[in-house]
Amino acid sequence: MKVFTKKVVGLFLVLTLxxxxxxxxxxxxxxxxxxxxxxxxxxSGxxxSGxxxxxxxxxxxxxxxxxxxxxxxxxxxxxxxxxxxAIADYEAAHPGVTIVHETFENESxxxxxxxxxxxxxxxxxxxTWGGGFSQAFVESEKVMPLDDYYADFSxxxxxxxxxxxxYNGQIYGTTYSTPVSLLFYNRKMFDERGLTAPTTFEEWKxxxxxxxxxxxxxxxxxxxxxxxxxxTHDALTLKSAGPEKVHNVLTKTxxxxxDPDFINASASLVELxxxxxxxxxxxxxxxDEASQLFYNGTVPMYITGSWMAGSIxxxxxxxxxxxxxxxxxxxxxxxxxxxxxxGASDTLMVAASTKYPxxxxxxxxxxxxxxxxxxxxDGAGVAAWNVDYDESDIKPLVQKVAQxxxxxxxxxxxxxxxxxxxxxxxxxxxxxxxxxxxxxxEEFAEAMADQLGQ
Amino acid sequence: MDKVxxxxxxxxLFMLPATVLxxxxxxxxxxxxxYYSLLDWDGMTEATFxxxxxxxxxxxxxxxxFVKSLRNAFILAGxxxxxxxxxxxxxxxxxxxxRKGERFFVTVFFIPVMISTxxxxxxxxxxxxxxxxxxxxxxxxxGLDNLTRTWLGDQDTALLAVFIPLLWQYVGYHMLLMYAGIxxxxxxxxxxxxxxxxxxNQISRYITIPLLKPVLQVCVIFAVVGSLKAFDMxxxxxxxxxxxxxxxxxxxxxxxxxxRNQYGYxxxxxxxxxxxxxxxxxxxxxAFKTEVD
Numbered sequence: 146m147k148v149f150t151k152k153v154v155g156l157f158l159v160l161t162l163x164x165x166x167x168x169x170x171x172x173x174x175x176x177x178x179x180x181x182x183x184x185x186x187x188x189s190g191x192x193x194s195g196x197x198x199x200x201x202x203x204x205x206x207x208x209x210x211x212x213x214x215x216x217x218x219x220x221x222x223x224x225x226x227x228x229x230x231a232i233a234d235y236e237a238a239h240p241g242v243t244i245v246h247e248t249f250e251n252e253s254x255x256x257x258x259x260x261x262x263x264x265x266x267x268x269x270x271x272x273t274w275g276g277g278f279s280q281a282f283v284e285s286e287k288v289m290p291l292d293d294y295y296a297d298f299s300x301x302x303x304x305x306x307x308x309x310x311x312y313n314g315q316i317y318g319t320t321y322s323t324p325v326s327l328l329f330y331n332r333k334m335f336d337e338r339g340l341t342a343p344t345t346f347e348e349w350k351x352x353x354x355x356x357x358x359x360x361x362x363x364x365x366x367x368x369x370x371x372x373x374x375x376x377t378h379d380a381l382t383l384k385s386a387g388p389e390k391v392h393n394v395l396t397k398t399x400x401x402x403x404d405p406d407f408i409n410a411s412a413s414l415v416e417l418x419x420x421x422x423x424x425x426x427x428x429x430x431x432x433d434e435a436s437q438l439f440y441n442g443t444v445p446m447y448i449t450g451s452w453m454a455g456s457i458x459x460x461x462x463x464x465x466x467x468x469x470x471x472x473x474x475x476x477x478x479x480x481x482x483x484x485x486x487x488g489a490s491d492t493l494m495v496a497a498s499t500k501y502p503x504x505x506x507x508x509x510x511x512x513x514x515x516x517x518x519x520x521x522x523d524g525a526g527v528a529a530w531n532v533d534y535d536e537s538d539i540k541p542l543v544q545k546v547a548q549x550x551x552x553x554x555x556x557x558x559x560x561x562x563x564x565x566x567x568x569x570x571x572x573x574x575x576x577x578x579x580x581x582x583x584x585x586x587e588e589f590a591e592a593m594a595d596q597l598g599q
Numbered sequence: 600m601d602k603v604x605x606x607x608x609x610x611x612l613f614m615l616p617a618t619v620l621x622x623x624x625x626x627x628x629x630x631x632x633x634y635y636s637l638l639d640w641d642g643m644t645e646a647t648f649x650x651x652x653x654x655x656x657x658x659x660x661x662x663x664x665f666v667k668s669l670r671n672a673f674i675l676a677g678x679x680x681x682x683x684x685x686x687x688x689x690x691x692x693x694x695x696x697x698r699k700g701e702r703f704f705v706t707v708f709f710i711p712v713m714i715s716t717x718x719x720x721x722x723x724x725x726x727x728x729x730x731x732x733x734x735x736x737x738x739x740x741x742g743l744d745n746l747t748r749t750w751l752g753d754q755d756t757a758l759l760a761v762f763i764p765l766l767w768q769y770v771g772y773h774m775l776l777m778y779a780g781i782x783x784x785x786x787x788x789x790x791x792x793x794x795x796x797x798x799x800n801q802i803s804r805y806i807t808i809p810l811l812k813p814v815l816q817v818c819v820i821f822a823v824v825g826s827l828k829a830f831d832m833x834x835x836x837x838x839x840x841x842x843x844x845x846x847x848x849x850x851x852x853x854x855x856x857x858x859r860n861q862y863g864y865x866x867x868x869x870x871x872x873x874x875x876x877x878x879x880x881x882x883x884x885x886a887f888k889t890e891v892d
Contacts, residue, residue: 256857263642263862281860285643368841369752426729428752428841434728566641570859577842581754 210242210501212508213268215258216493219248221433223455223525224516231515235508242504244512252370262287267496269505270512275309275318275492276558277396277565282494283312289495290315294506301514306489306529309558318492319510321517322526324450325487325550326380326559329457331445332468334361342470344482346384346413349473353422356445362421365444367435368428368580371573372561377448378414378576379560380472380486385410387479388555394597395564401599403590406479411579411586413475418580428580436460448472450487451550454542455524469545481554488556489529521547564597571596629873636867641860653867665868668839668846669875675762675847676826676879683766684773684818691777692803705778709771716768720835723764727751727836751837757844765832769825773818780814781807816887823883824876848872 214232218224225248232244247268249257254272261267262282273279282288295307295316302319310318330342335352338359343349356363367373383391386406394400394407417423424444427435432449439447440461447453451469458464471482493513499505514530521528524543527550536544561569575592578584584592636653640646657665690708694701711719726733727750735747750760784807792802808815830849833839839850848868856865 256853259642259857259860281641281643287643369837371840426749426752429727429729429749430752566858566860570854573858574843577840581842583754583842 208241210504212242212244212270212499212501212505214244214246214270214512215254215261215268216246216248216272217251217254218272219250222248223452223459223523224520226523227516227519227525228512230519231512234515235511238511239504239508242508244508265498267498269499269501270493270495270509273318273492273494274490274562275320276490276562277569278562279310279318279492279494280312280565283317287497288317289497289499289502289506290317291319291495291506291509292316294510295319297507298510298514300531302510302530309489310492310494318494319513320489320492320529321513322491322520323487323489323529323550323556324452324491324526325485325546325553325556326376326448326472327451327453327469327546327549328472329439329447329449329453329467329469331439331442331466333463333466334442334445335468342468343473344470345477346381346473346475350416350420353417353420357421362424362444363446364417364422364424365435365439365447366423366427367430367432368577369430370432371577372559373432373435373449374427374576374580375561375573376450376486376559378410378579379557380448381413381475382407382410382560383484383486383557384472384480385413385475387476388484388557390479391557392563394599395560395568397597397599401594402597403594403599406476407593408586408590409475411589415579415582415586418582428577442466451527451546452525454540454546455520455526457542458524458540464540464542467542469542469549471549483552483554484557485550485553485555486557486559487550488558490558490562491526568596629870632866632869635863636870638863638866640863642856642862643860646863649863653864654871656864657867657871664843664846664851665848665871667843668848668851671758671845672827672829672847674758675765675829676823678762678766679822679826680819683770684815684822687770687773687818688777688808688815690770690774691781692807694774695778695781696799705775708774711768711770712772712775714768716831717835719764719768720832724751724836727760752841754841754844757837757841761833761836761845764836765829768832769822773822776818777811777814780811784810812887816883819887820880820883823879827872827876827879 216224216228218228228246232246236242236244258271258273261271262285265287267287273282279288292315295302295304306320306323307316307318310316310320328342334356335341338355340352340355343352353363364377366377386394386404390400390404390406392398394402394404424430424435424438436447436449436453436456437460438444440457442463454469457467461467471485474480474482493509495502495505495509517526517528517530518532518534520526521532521543522534522539524540524546527543527547539547557563560572563569564572572593575584575589575596579586579589635646637648637650638646639649639652694704725731729735729747729749729752732750734750738744738747748756750756788806788810789802792806797805828849829847830853833845833847833850834853837845839846839854843851849872852865852868852872855861855868
């Protein structure tokens with residue numbers, strides 16, 4: 146009897162092992178620790194690989210094609226429904242082509258994509274950030290130029306939107322939205338105290354003081370996910386030094402970071418910190434955790450990208466309480482309220498190593514067009530492509546975002562993707578030191594100028 | 600058996616698969632890293648040969664942070680050897696006495712070792728959360744509001760806050776090694792000492808621990824080398840922040856390579872870690888040898 150039980154147990158263990166091996170073998174999309182939503186392999190319901198001789202696209206590819214797409218539109222991301230619908234549309238329009246969509250969390254994706262580029266392990270189409278972030282990808286010649294494919298879509302997508310995806314005069318990627326940084330605020334809490342959205346830094350300080358007097362910390366922020374802190378600092382710098390100066394200094398074209406306007410911006414951030422306007426414990430809170438405090442009405446203000454408009458509708462119980470405004474101006478000699486941080490940063494690129502360049506190049510644009518439309522309708526992003534569909538259903542906050550974006554006098558890419566990777570990394574590290582108080586604004590500016598070789 | 604041992608071809612043949620794997624997976628990449636550490640390279644585009652500049656930069660660059668990360672790693676190593684191994688030794692001695700439920704407790708103490716570091720990290724992040732975490736809630740309920748902090752976000756507390764789960768996780772591992780070591784000491788020695796009137800503590804001090812020296816040597820090497828290489832817990836909890844307060848060499852390496860596209864610099868950090876681990880392993884072996892004889 147004992148021998149028998151041993152055999153049964155042994156057999157059971159072996160079966161368990163085999164099952165766990167095969168179960169893990171399927172999805173090989175990696176995802177590291179932080180995200181609670183890991184990877185999704187969405188095969189958008191296309192089961193018609195049986196439809197054979199349909200001539201799908203201009204490539205006349207009669208056999209079944211499978212394209213792999215990597216993005217950061219995880220299930221909790223505001224763009225996820227847009228991507229899913231875009232893929233479904235594409236597969237319906239192109240029978241025989243299947244798109245396998247793998248998603249990764251934002252921070253860990255930055256590591257993942259760089260590894261993939263270095264290891265020649267790129268999927269056919271992948272998400273990346275335009276500007277300095279992808280510069281090395283282009284220089285390494287692992288990305289395909291897309292000028293020919295853009296030609297088919299040039300009347301639907303303004304070439305200016307592709308500015309951040311153009312390197313050395315060639316277009317290397319396509320975009321779908323032009324997010325901007327905005328000051329989101331809880332209008333209900335403002336109305337209760339008779340406050341309106343600030344348009345200058347002085348007004349902003351008054352608003353903050355009013356909340357502090359009531360025992361409420363006014364501004365939510367995350368320092369652990371340093372890009373959130375960077376968004377506020379970037380915006381202050383833009384509204385202090387103006388778009389041309391910022392662009393020239395950060396792309397090392399002319400000028401130096403060690404400049405009174407830049408120092409003024411950093412000093413303003415320190416002022417906000419010292420008056421206690423930023424939430425305590427921001428250094429230990431992730432963006433998700435900090436945003437929650439905003440959605441549930443604990444803090445009345447949050448500066449981040451316009452995608453928060455969509456999240457407010459999904460994550461808050463009282464979305465009608467919220468409103469948004471452009472970020473206050475520090476120096477109106479240099480900057481206007483309509484100068485925005487942001488622009489077309491989200492980019493889809495095609496790997497040079499793809500087996501189906503024709504299909505992939507075309508797919509990148511078609512997918513971008515669909516994501517642009519659906520994300521706009523969902524409120525996740527402002528459409529970069531021309532809008533020729535019904536806009537009446539779009540939620541009020543999102544319409545306001547679009548109004549702000551169309552009234553913009555300039556767009557400046559966020560610093561950590563505008564600068565090339567080495568400088569961007571140093572910027573974020575120095576920003577943390579500034580926040581903690583290890584560096585004064587003057588020292589910060591000096592260190593940045595040092596890093597940029599100015 | 601002797602025939603097999605003497606037959607050279609047989610030896611080579613049987614060792615071949617393991618040797619090939621070992622060389623290709625461990626030795627070759629180390630040499631490749633060594634080569635990359637002499638380059639100024641971002642991993643993707645063209646590389647420029649710069650010789651030992653990366654290594655010089657490690658120690659002289661003000662914003663580099665390598666020296667600070669080394670300091671943190673050494674602090675971790677020190678805490679590992681004293682706190683972690685000390686606790687493991689006490690537990691092993693207590694359990695090996697042969698009381699009831701011994702096997703049960705050994706298993707229970709070993710469970711943290713088996714849980715994924717990332718899971719433990721996430722768990723402790725919730726414990727350390729400034730708003731609803733266990734620690735701050737407990738402090739508030741006792742009226743000690745002024746002691747509450749952002750444990751993972753405060754420069755002063757981040758390092759220790761990160762080390763505690765790390766030390767906690769592997770106590771069971773060392774305890775198991777020592778427990779096995781204690782069990783292998785012939786009980787006749789202990790009984791003889793008991794007959795001579797030695798107390799439990801004296802037995803532990805004069806008989807068990809000296810005879811445990813080989814196991815202790817292994818444990819110390821593991822603890823120190825593991826501390827120099829520590830990565831996942833720190834990455835999950837703070838990613839080296841805030842402002843490099845909890846930076847260790849491996850997190851610095853990852854941020855340099857992936858955040859700043861400095862593959863060459865990162866490789867030089869990797870080679871330094873390997874070198875230091877090797878150096879300390881040899882040092883510890885020597886230190887124990889003079890005692891054990």
